[in-house]
C-alpha cells in the first residue's frame with residue numbers, strides 16, 4: 407500500500423500495489439512507479455519518500471537488514487537503490503517505529519510535554535517501540551525486536567527461523583488457527599459456523615464475553631501481558647499505547663494490558679502509567695512514515711539554512 411500524505415498527516419490519496427516484486431530492483435521500480443502516479447495526479451510538491459518495513463531495518467544507512475515481507479532478502483540497500491532513481495530524500499524505517507511516531511505526533515499532550523511513550527504492537531508481528539523526548543530509543547540499532555524472544559524452546563516455527571518465539575505463540579495467525587481448531591472440535595462459541603474466523607472476530611467475541619474467545623485472549627495475554635509488564639517496569643513510560651490490526655483487537659488488548667500492568671508491576675509504577683487505545687495500524691504506518699519524512703526534511707532544511715547563514 408502506498409499513500410500520498412500532507413504535512414498535517416492526512417492521507418490525500420492511496421494506491422494499492424498487488425504485484426509481489428521478484429527482487430529488490432523490481433521493488434524499486436514498483437515504488438518509483440507509485441511516485442510517478444502520485445506526481446502526475448497532484449500539483450503539490452513531493453518533499454520525500456518514507457518506507458515502512460516490518461523487518462529489521464538500519465535506519466541510518468537505509469538498509470533492510472532482514473526482510474520479513476520477502477524471505478531471504480538480507481542487507482538490501484533500499485535507500486541507496488531508490489536514490490539512483492529519484493532525487494528526493496528517502497527514509498527507510500521499521501514499521502513498528504513509524505507507527506510509534508505516528509501515535510506520538512497525534513497525541514497533543516505527549517508532543518507538547520515530550521513525555522515518554524511505550525508503543526506495543528499486536529498483529530501478525532509483535533513489536534514495541536519506546537519514544538522519549540520525541541525520538542525513538544534505538545539501543546545499538548534493533549531495540550524493539552520483542553517478538554523474537556524465545557519463550558518455548560519446542561514451540562511453533564517462527565518466520566525468523568527459531569521455534570517458540572513470543573510472536574509465533576501469540577500472533578494473529580496463531581489465534582486464528584487455535585480458534586479454527588477449537589471450533590472444528592465443536593467447542594461452544596458464538597463463532598460456531600465460521601470456518602476461518604479472523605482475529606478481529608475473535609477479539610470482538612471476547613469483548614462479548616464469549617468463553618472460547620476469552621480463553622484464547624487470556625492465553626495471548628499471559629505472554630504478551632508479561633512482556634508488557636517487564637517493559638513497563640524497565641522504561642516506566644507515562645503512556646502505553648496499544649496498536650493492532652483491528653478496532654476490536656485494540657479495545658480488547660488495551661483492557662487486558664491495563665490489567666496485566668496492574669497485576670504484575672509495583673503499585674507506584676502501575677498507578678502512574680496510562681494504557682490507551684492506539685489506532686488501527688495499516689493507515690497509521692502510512693501516516694507515521696510520512697511524518698518521519700517531514701521531520702527529516704525540516705532538519706535537512708534547517709542545517710542548510712544554518713550553513714548558508716555562517717559568516
Ligand SMILES: [Zn+2]
Nearest residue numbers: 554564566571
Ligand atoms: Zn521469531
